Amino acid sequence: MKALISNRNIITRVLNLSLGKSLGQGVELKDVAVPTILDDEILVKVLAVALNPTDFKHIDFISPPHSIIGCDYVGEVAKVGRNAAKAWNIGDRVAGAVHGGIYSDRGAFAEYLKIDSDLAWKVPPGVSDAEATTYGISAISAMLALNVHLGIPWADEPRKAQHRGAVTHPSVFIYAGSTCAGLFCIQLAKAAGYTVVTTASPRSFDLVKRYGADRVFDYRSPNATDEITKEFPNITSAVDCFSEGSSTEFCATVLKKNGGKVVTLLDQGTSKIKGVEYEMIMAYTLFGRAFSLLPPIGPKFEAKPLDRNALARFYASLPQVAKDVKPPPISIVDGGFDGILLGLNQLRRGEVSGSKLVVNL
Template identity: 25%
Template sequence: MRKRRARFELGPAPYTAPGPHEIVVRTRAVAVNPVDAIAGPAYRVVVPWLRYPAIIGSDVAGEVVEAGAAVTRFAPGDRVLGHAMALEKSQNRAAEGAYQHYVVVMEHMASAIPESLSFEQAAVLPLTLSTAATGMFQRDHLGLEFPTAAPARQNAVVLVWGAATGVGMNATQLAKNAGYDVVATASPRTAEKVRALGADAVVDRTVPDVVEQLVRHIGDRALAGTMAIGRGSLAPCIDVAARTTGSRRVASSQPDPASRLRGRLAARRAIDVSFIWGGTLKDNEVGPAVYRDFLPGALASGAFRAEPRARVVGEGLAALPDALARVRAGGISAEKIVVTV
């Protein structure tokens, strides 16, 4: 439980029955995202609408215990992952926070997971998957084709800057499963991992000629769109989009004021920059296209992997304050901090 001016507290929370299109998940694992770990007043800038005391957390994996009257896809006992929506302005509801034993999840933002996928590994996906999917498939962002089990080849390139982030690993895999070529950036320590997820070319994001190298790798293929992920990603992505053919749309995961200004200035170069909020897919066709139509089959077939690797740092909700502090401290590479419950 997060209080307005205080640190996290562990406390009792009521059981909330699901609405017609919701399920209740018995939590087995939760993951920590950078947004959860933001401290003090900065947190209130990110989610100014949030009512306190709040139960936060977006990433949950566990078993369905109850399904709403209109739910046909899930039954008690099913193993699932879900994007918990407590933080969304439209929800703002503690019952939908991941960091509790029984979490209300929207049916169309949950996916069945195969036996071969552990709860802790499944929990790494939801928010970063949603953020990647929002940027790539929503019509107000890149508007790419949806991923399917047998995608048509698109003959176009998706540029994924920051492909070693959780968002980037999901973006890379979604793009491949939608039939696109992927040109990516990562540091040398994670380049191999990004290649293993399907990126056709990986450029070191830290070298001075990174833009030149990306332009060369894209060559005369058309860009389908650009995902700018991570601090400092927007400026070089705008440069690449301005120097290649095809889509001039760049979707950024960094909606800070400096990036927004940079985005407005890019319009002068005919580059269309949009800023992602990773929960908006719940209100349009993208949420069900990913969580209902694509992900369950793709996880079962191995066409899509739950990445990055889960690093379990504790057991029980009482381990969460330390887990949050760990994320706040930074320095985590190609791993996601997870707590089992």
């Protein structure tokens, strides 16, 4: 099969990391063996993929040579392991995410991929291939942040009956609500009955409101945190979907009065505000395997069975809740594997805003 394979040595990756930019292509289209599946796995013929910043970051800084790149996918089941036959049939439409970029036999930017049979979701007829492929890294990061780390109820849990009289809904703060992860956070929080407060640039106000945000503030306003805390003084939970610059400090300031937890997507160190805790998440812990970033020298992450159980639960429920959790806006990139490289360069240059890039293979 054809697949996009990493080819950077450790010296080039460390140099890229120190410079904060990419030197050379770092990936090439090669013919490699179709992955061999185990009894609990399925083999998927890939039909389309969605692109994430983590894909080019793996190429530039993380992936050891000979690794298949890519996380988000949609496809058809081509082969079923012995233990997976109760849940899957050949020809079923399937979507999800894999930990692309560190394995030689596991990645989405390929004609075939393999995945644990319970860590993928069966795509219902009303969801297109392009839509289905967007419920990958961004969606599962939102789930990990809200349901696992902040303890917000799951989207498929029945809401408690409302009593007569005024009802106060708990509030959650989402920084960068117009990002793909932000849009999924907004929807999952709304499905749990929360009031969602978020930030965006004025041009994205209508977008985040369409996805369920109750109140949106301009993150560039010098009075934004004061305005948020005045209107929503009891927020104790936040997700920073940007996690760069001063974004996490912004979140901590929103939580300053009561304290609480800010979940971040990148390491932001330790909070300087008493009572406010920072907690970084890494979506790859959801796959239940130990791994290392920038191997062999990078930080190591232990296997987290509870995170894996959370991903299995999320994808098992997604066919039912997808009608209430919409995909982000989509931009189709033509060109197959060449289109993937084109789209990744657009992401590198910061040219993509308010949409998810999807490439048909």
